[in-house]
Amino acid sequence: MIDAVRSEWIKLRTTRATVLFIGFAVAIPVIFSVLSAVLTKNPQDKSSRELFNNMVLGPCYFTGFFAGIVGALGIGQEYRHNTIRVTFTADPRRSRVLAAKLIVNTLFGLGIGLVALLLCLGVSSTILNSRHAHMSIYDPGVNLSAFIGQVVLCGLFTLAGFGLCSAIRQPAAAIPILLVWPLVVESILFGIINSATGSERATRFLPFREGFRIANSDTFDGSSGAFGRLGAGLYFGIFVAIIVAIGWVLTLRRDA
Amino acid sequence: MPTDASGSATTTSVRSMISAVGLSKHYGPTLAVDQLTFDVKPGHVTGFLGPNGSGKSTTMRLLLGLDRPSAGSSTFGGTPYHQLQHPLREVGALLDAAYVHPSRKARHHLWGLAASNGIAKKRVDEVLGLVGLSEVANHRVKTYSLGMKQRLGIAAALLGDPHTMILDEPGNGLDPEGIRWIRDFLAYLAKQGRTVFVSSHLLSEMALMADQLVVIGQGRLMEEGSVASIVDRYADKYVRVRSPQLEQLVALVIAKGATSTMTPDRAAQLRGVPVEAVGELAAANNIVLHELTNESGSLEEAFLNLTGVAQQYRTTAVPTAAGQATTPPPSSSSVPSVSPPSGSFPPPPPMQTGGRS
Ligand SMILES: Nc1ncnc2c1ncn2[C@@H]1O[C@H](COP(=O)(O)OP(=O)(O)O)[C@@H](O)[C@H]1O
Ligand SMILES: [Mg+2]
Numbered sequence: 346m347i348d349a350v351r352s353e354w355i356k357l358r359t360t361r362a363t364v365l366f367i368g369f370a371v372a373i374p375v376i377f378s379v380l381s382a383v384l385t386k387n388p389q390d391k392s393s394r395e396l397f398n399n400m401v402l403g404p405c406y407f408t409g410f411f412a413g414i415v416g417a418l419g420i421g422q423e424y425r426h427n428t429i430r431v432t433f434t435a436d437p438r439r440s441r442v443l444a445a446k447l448i449v450n451t452l453f454g455l456g457i458g459l460v461a462l463l464l465c466l467g468v469s470s471t472i473l474n475s476r477h478a479h480m481s482i483y484d485p486g487v488n489l490s491a492f493i494g495q496v497v498l499c500g501l502f503t504l505a506g507f508g509l510c511s512a513i514r515q516p517a518a519a520i521p522i523l524l525v526w527p528l529v530v531e532s533i534l535f536g537i538i539n540s541a542t543g544s545e546r547a548t549r550f551l552p553f554r555e556g557f558r559i560a561n562s563d564t565f566d567g568s569s570g571a572f573g574r575l576g577a578g579l580y581f582g583i584f585v586a587i588i589v590a591i592g593w594v595l596t597l598r599r600d601a
Numbered sequence: 602m603p604t605d606a607s608g609s610a611t612t613t614s615v616r617s618m619i620s621a622v623g624l625s626k627h628y629g630p631t632l633a634v635d636q637l638t639f640d641v642k643p644g645h646v647t648g649f650l651g652p653n654g655s656g657k658s659t660t661m662r663l664l665l666g667l668d669r670p671s672a673g674s675s676t677f678g679g680t681p682y683h684q685l686q687h688p689l690r691e692v693g694a695l696l697d698a699a700y701v702h703p704s705r706k707a708r709h710h711l712w713g714l715a716a717s718n719g720i721a722k723k724r725v726d727e728v729l730g731l732v733g734l735s736e737v738a739n740h741r742v743k744t745y746s747l748g749m750k751q752r753l754g755i756a757a758a759l760l761g762d763p764h765t766m767i768l769d770e771p772g773n774g775l776d777p778e779g780i781r782w783i784r785d786f787l788a789y790l791a792k793q794g795r796t797v798f799v800s801s802h803l804l805s806e807m808a809l810m811a812d813q814l815v816v817i818g819q820g821r822l823m824e825e826g827s828v829a830s831i832v833d834r835y836a837d838k839y840v841r842v843r844s845p846q847l848e849q850l851v852a853l854v855i856a857k858g859a860t861s862t863m864t865p866d867r868a869a870q871l872r873g874v875p876v877e878a879v880g881e882l883a884a885a886n887n888i889v890l891h892e893l894t895n896e897s898g899s900l901e902e903a904f905l906n907l908t909g910v911a912q913q914y915r916t917t918a919v920p921t922a923a924g925q926a927t928t929p930p931p932s933s934s935s936v937p938s939v940s941p942p943s944g945s946f947p948p949p950p951p952m953q954t955g956g957r958s
Contacts, residue, residue: 352717359709437683600668
């Protein structure tokens with residue numbers, strides 16, 4: 346298993362796509378964070394929670410999507426270039442290969458999430474300090490929970506991308522699905538369910554929507570939510586696990 | 602993944618022998634491989650010969666556990682591929698030189714493979730040297746020519762110093778020099794006692810590379826044996842003779858039950874008579890000879906004879922494909938000049954000089 350993980354790590358770090366993705370996944374949120382910290386009017390009048398949401402958590406949703414793409418490409422590039430045949434020839438125990446890919450790519454997804462968040466935190470709090478505003482990851486405590494939630498969300502996004510692309514084998518199809526489903530499909534469903542039932546309760550079961558909420562310090566404020574932050578994470582996690590399981594089973598069964 | 606070996610261990614359980622037993626593969630309605638049973642023995646280069654679309658690549662994927670057989674099984678020294686502990690150390694495979702990530706450097710491609718089987722990095726530099734890619738090892742694979750990619754594929758197959766090599770059409774896209782290189786390399790590996798199984802759709806290429814042959818047509822086994830014996834059996838053999846008294850000689854030979862055809866350069870091709878008999882007959886009758894040789898028809902002709910079934914398939918397939926816009930007017934001499942549809946044999950004669958498609 347260690348050999349398999351080492352092999353996947355080498356593969357991940359030796360493509361240009363990976364380098365590009367680290368760049369985008371980190372640079373884009375930092376740019377938004379800086380813009381937000383510089384352009385926000387009267388930051389000293391705003392709460393630490395609001396500033397944290399706008400300047401650290403919010404921009405890093407980008408990273409989550411990039412992490413999803415990383416996951417999709419982790420398996421999808423192998424299909425795109427037919428290297429999956431080389432890979433499964435070198436190690437015909439497919440579950441071991443998949444597990445290694447999953448570990449390496451998910452750690453990578455978690456990693457870029459953490460780096461992006463820390464950079465956003467560092468850059469924006471420095472700017473805010475110079476503008477005499479106060480923002481802290483510990484104040485209120487929910488900021489830290491949401492911070493951890495955002496890192497976890499990046500990892501889960503990687504897994505979702507990985508599972509989806511294992512199942513459909515085409516990164517060019519998996520990646521658009523990964524973007525359109527949460528951003529478009531679930532938004533439309535949200536509107537429909539919301540206006541049909543007149544309450545937001547039912548929409549809690551939209552998986553990606555619930556996933557996004559674990560990375561926001563405004564949510565789960567005691568009153569709101571069918572699930573707590575942990576429950577929401579678990580719910581989205583189970584949803585992702587099902588996608589991964591489908592992709593996994595198909596990969597074991599199909600001809601490579 | 603692959604099926605279990607259902608006790609397919611044949612007589613000699615040589616560690617490196619490849620053994621296929623009743624291997625079949627359906628893709629939907631297509632029967633790509635049909636009850637294929639054959640052995641590949643160590644110490645030889647065994648050619649896997651068949652027209653395009655006859656199931657060579659599929660068979661190789663079945664051997665390597667990439668595709669699941671619809672029936673049958675295959676083993677390496679008695680062990681199914683997917684049960685090999687470190688497959689790369691036992692079996693080196695080159696399925697397609699294009700199976701590399703274009704933006705990865707050659708060295709990194711091999712690093713990833715080596716790591717998966719616990720092979721040291723310094724072995725990567727060794728195999729790069731063996732195939733002559735050391736100087737371009739840090740170039741991205743997309744900058745490689747097809748020949749370089751073939752070499753990289755062979756380097757990958759050699760990583761684990763395996764006792765068995767499987768190569769799918771390694772000569773494809775190579776210039777004659779490249780093919781010679783591969784041929785010498787495979788012969789060298791076989792001489793060391795390794796098992797080498799290499800496919801091609803060209804008998805002429807196989808005759809240079811291999812000494813044993815497994816021949817398939819439409820997924821079925823057609824022949825198994827040494828190249829020499831197969832060529833011997835299927836090649837068109839005749840005696841070529843030139844003489845100022847040719848008519849007299851031909852008449853004498855025909856009287857002995859042989860047949861004769863004239864060539865444009867005023868020589869006769871005599872079939873059904875040994876060369877010695879022609880010589881003796883000429884001497885006995887005071888006939889002057891300018892030439893007397895044993896000849897055989899081209900290997901590709903032999904191959905066409907051999908894969909008669911596949912040829913049948915082709916002649917029925919051509920008319921349906923004739924609707925293509927570029928096809929010249931109704932076939933004057935039916936088959937050869939028209940490029941046949943995929944899944945059949947490439948245009949025959951000018952193969953000798955390397956007219957691959
Ligand atoms: N993955 C696949 N799906 C469907 N048909 C296939 C697949 N692979 C091969 N075939 C079919 O199986 C037959 C044998 O193909 P192949 O093994 O590639 O032949 P060869 O390597 O001898 O040219 C062909 O008719 C081909 O179209
Ligand atoms: Mg082929």
